Amino acid sequence: MYLKPPSGFRDFEPKDMILRKRVISALENIFLRYGYDPIETPVLEHWEVFEGKYGKEAETKLMYKFKDPWSDKWFALRFDLTVPMARFFSLKHPSLPFKRYHIGRVWRHERPQKGRYREFWQADADIVGSPYPEADAELLELSIDAMLKLGFKNFVIKLNDRRILRGIFEEKLALKNDIEIYRVIDKLDKIGYDGVRVELNKLGLNKRAVDKILEIISREYNVTDNINELIDEFSGNTNVEKGVSHILDIVNVLGFKRKYVTFSLNLVRGLDYYTGPVWEIVIKDIGIGSVAGGGRYDDLIEKYAGTSYPATGTSFGVERLIDAGKLTGIFKTDKITFTEIYVLSMSTKTFKISWEIARELRAKGFFVRVDLMRRSERKQREYASKKEIPILLIIGEKELSTNSVTIYVRKTGERLTIARDELIEFLRKLNKDLYYDK
RNA sequence: GAGGGGGUAGCUCAGCCGGUAGAGCGCGGGACUGUGGAUCCCGAGGUCGCGGGUUCGAAUCCCGCCCCCCUCCCCA
Numbered sequence: 001m002y003l004k005p006p007s008g009f010r011d012f013e014p015k016d017m018i019l020r021k022r023v024i025s026a027l028e029n030i031f032l033r034y035g036y037d038p039i040e041t042p043v044l045e046h047w048e049v050f051e052g053k054y055g056k057e058a059e060t061k062l063m064y065k066f067k068d069p070w071s072d073k074w075f076a077l078r079f080d081l082t083v084p085m086a087r088f089f090s091l092k093h094p095s096l097p098f099k100r101y102h103i104g105r106v107w108r109h110e111r112p113q114k115g116r117y118r119e120f121w122q123a124d125a126d127i128v129g130s131p132y133p134e135a136d137a138e139l140l141e142l143s144i145d146a147m148l149k150l151g152f153k154n155f156v157i158k159l160n161d162r163r164i165l166r167g168i169f170e171e172k173l174a175l176k177n178d179i180e181i182y183r184v185i186d187k188l189d190k191i192g193y194d195g196v197r198v199e200l201n202k203l204g205l206n207k208r209a210v211d212k213i214l215e216i217i218s219r220e221y222n223v224t225d226n227i228n229e230l231i232d233e234f235s236g237n238t239n240v241e242k243g244v245s246h247i248l249d250i251v252n253v254l255g256f257k258r259k260y261v262t263f264s265l266n267l268v269r270g271l272d273y274y275t276g277p278v279w280e281i282v283i284k285d286i287g288i289g290s291v292a293g294g295g296r297y298d299d300l301i302e303k304y305a306g307t308s309y310p311a312t313g314t315s316f317g318v319e320r321l322i323d324a325g326k327l328t329g330i331f332k333t334d335k336i337t338f339t340e341i342y343v344l345s346m347s348t349k350t351f352k353i354s355w356e357i358a359r360e361l362r363a364k365g366f367f368v369r370v371d372l373m374r375r376s377e378r379k380q381r382e383y384a385s386k387k388e389i390p391i392l393l394i395i396g397e398k399e400l401s402t403n404s405v406t407i408y409v410r411k412t413g414e415r416l417t418i419a420r421d422e423l424i425e426f427l428r429k430l431n432k433d434l435y436y437d438k
Numbered sequence: 439g440a441g442g443g444g445g446u447a448g449c450u451c452a453g454c455c456g457g458u459a460g461a462g463c464g465c466g467g468g469a470c471u472g473u474g475g476a477u478c479c480c481g482a483g484g485u486c487g488c489g490g491g492u493u494c495g496a497a498u499c500c501c502g503c504c505c506c507c508c509u510c511c512c513c514a
Contacts, residue, residue, distance in 0.1 A: 007506070057512070080514095110513060111439090112506095120514095183513095270513060280514085289514060317514065346472070377472070385475035386464095396472060408473070415473050 008110070008118025015336045020121075023150065023321055023331070024103055027123045030146040031101035034138060036125050039100045041084040043107075047074035053083050053300065055272040064107045077107040081124040082273070082297070082313055089128050089311075090304035096129030103318075115289060115323050126313030128301065133249035136277050136296060139314040140250065143281060143292060144260050150321065151330040154284040155291075158264040161247050161277045162295075164230065165265065167239030168216055173209050181205075182268035185217055189266070193218065217266045227263055246277055273297040279314070283324045291320040335388075340367045341427070342384035346377050346396035354395045357405065357420075364424055385410070391430065393423075 005011055012020065028038075047065060054063075064077040078084050081102045089098060103123040110116055125142060127135045140157060147155050165182065184199040191199070193214055200210045221227045227244055234240035251258045269278045278295035294314030301309040325331030341361060345354035351371075358368045369389065371380050384392055394406040399417070406417045409430065418426055 004506075062513070108513075111509095111511080113508060113510090116513080291514095293514065315514090320514080344472095376468090376470095378470075378474085379467085381472095382475065388475090394472070398472080406472080410475085413473080 006118070008112035008116075010117065010119070015333045018335050018338065019322065019331055019333050020318065023318060023325070024121070024123065026149050027146055027316055027318075028101070028103060030142055030149060031123075031125050033145070034099075034125070034142045036099045036101040039085070039088060039102055040104065041078070041081075041088055041102070043077055043105065044075050045078055045084060045087065047076050049087050049304075050076050050079060050083060053273055053303070054079060055270070058108075058271070062108050062110055064109055079108060080106050080271075081122050081315065082126065083300070085124070085126055085313075086297075086301045086311070087304050089301055089309070093305075096309075097135070098128040099125070101125045115320060117319060121318035123316040123318055124313055126311060128309050128311040130312075131298065131310035133246050133277075134253050135310075136246075136312050137250045137253035139294060139312060140261065140279065141254060141257055143279075143294075143314055143316075144257050146316065147260075147281065150325065152283060152324070152328070154328070155260070155281055156284065157261045157279050157281050158267045158290075159247060159250070159261050159277065159279045160264050160267040161243030162268065162274055163239040163243035163246075163276055165216075165268070167234055167237040167241075167243065168230075169213075170239065171234055171237050172212055172216070181213065183270060185213070185266050186268040186270065188217060219265060221263050221265060243276065250277065269293060269295060273300045275299055277312070283328065289320060290317075291324050292316040337387045337389060338367050339369050339387065339389045341369070341391045341393060342380070342387075342389045343368060343370045343393045343395060344377065344380045344384065345371055346394065348374075349397060350395045350400050353400055354393075357393065357395065357423075361424070361427070366427065391427070 031038075050059065050063065052059075058079060063079050066075060067073070068075055081104060085100065085102065101124060103121065105119055106122050107119055109118060112118055125139060127139065140159075143157065162182070165185070169181070180203055181200065184196055184203065187199070188196055196217075197210055197214060200213060205213075221230065227248065231241055231244050247263065251261060254261065267278060267280060269280070274295040275298045276296035279293065280290040281292040282290045292314060294312070296310070296312040298308065298310045301311055322331060326333075343354045343358045343361075345351045354370055358370045361368045369384075369387075373379075375383070381392070388410075390410050392408040392410065394408060396406070399405055403420050404417050405420055405423050406415065407423075407426065408415045
């Protein structure tokens with residue numbers, strides 16, 4: 001029997017899910033604050049929906065693609081949430097700007113390793129309709145808020161615009177099709193300058209060109225002061241001018257939040273569909289990949305809709321955020337149940353009243369368990385302890401006869417008996433001290 | 439696609455110069471008869487990844503295969 005999930009796929013225990021739900025609901029809350037509404041799309045799409053959108057490598061090696069044995073048609077599991085959104089938009093044509101968020105699973109047939117899975121969750125926010133920098137800026141500001149809400153401090157948003165490198169390359173090197181080169185440049189942080197040199201040589205570029213590329217990507221520009229030098233150096237090149245001014249506009253909109261943004265000429269990103277600004281969020285000092293990424297893809301929707309719609313979006317990697325949070329110590333899987341209260345019935349005589357108390361508490365919104373296994377008081381106590389349920393309500397014959405309830409607060413060891421009609425109020429006060437994320 | 443590590447109870451593993459399986463934790467129950475995640479006792483659960491070979495006998499040796507993890511590649 002194959003009880004284990006396939007490679008790269010995972011089961012989640014309650015303690016894992018509790019943390020995941022916290023992370024996901026924090027992201028969702030931020031999306032809602034910025035006025036994004038949820039959509040959902042099928043996990044399965046016609047193969048033609050994906051074909052030609054991500055690039056050759058992704059489409060030939062990384063996608064779960066299969067022929068449906070009943071219809072003989074080709075289908076694929078979604079590789080990200082952006083392309084399905086583009087299809088959705090083109091089918092429905094909602095009013096502009098269309099702002100949607102989508103949190104869901106995506107599948108990539110990569111070799112699994114730390115922080116890389118074959119089934120993982122993305123949390124996307126996208127805007128269709130606006131070609132303007134303020135749309136990109138909103139996504140960046142939203143991203144900053146999300147990171148702060150999750151509790152991250154040491155993060156930075158790396159920002160670039162693909163048109164800048166394209167402009168520089170066509171100016172200096174007369175290069176046209178540059179996606180392959182972008183991919184190599186994108187690896188700079190990982191493989192270093194020497195590694196990039198080796199990879200560029202493999203692409204068949206001559207030494208002069210390689211040297212020039214290395215010189216360009218080794219430059220350091222700052223988003224707040226000297227990025228304008230690029231416009232001076234390449235004045236007249238519309239790609240460079242558009243790219244630089246777009247970035248300057250974004251940063252200008254961001255105001256004081258620009259402190260989280262840094263300009264990275266070597267940031268490119270792998271997917272084919274990006275056309276302008278691109279960004280990534282990285283967390284410093286933990287050697288993990290980026291936790292989020294995004295950019296503008298003004299040409300994608302036209303492939304479905306026939307007419308062109310500017311669009312931009314950002315995507316958080318849920319497991320990357322969780323892994324990063326665990327590494328930096330801000331996330332812990334220390335909460336193993338959502339249950340707040342265990343109603344312990346001392347004997348069969350008190351079961352009925354215990355059930356009624358549980359019913360009352362549930363009606364008031366508390367998360368309550370009762371004994372369902374006819375266990376002894378001792379075993380109920382052990383169970384509540386092991387599940388780390390913070391409050392025990394003990395109902396014995398004494399309580400039954402005096403119409404009271406004994407409360408045991410695990411955290412403080414406090415134990416007291418109060419009248420039943422004071423119970424709800426007491427628990428509500430306690431609630432503030434003991435819980436979060438309700 | 440390449441390299442490394444590993445597959446024995448639900449989990450972490452021990453056993454491995456061959457003699458038909460163990461520990462801790464966890465799980466179920468009991469003692470204990472209301473301030474206790476304690477202590478004690480009992481119990482369930484394993485075709486030792488799969489197949490073949492050597493042998494009187496294999497978790498243990500040999501061969502093949504499968505699966506998982508890590509790294510690279512690739513990609514976010």
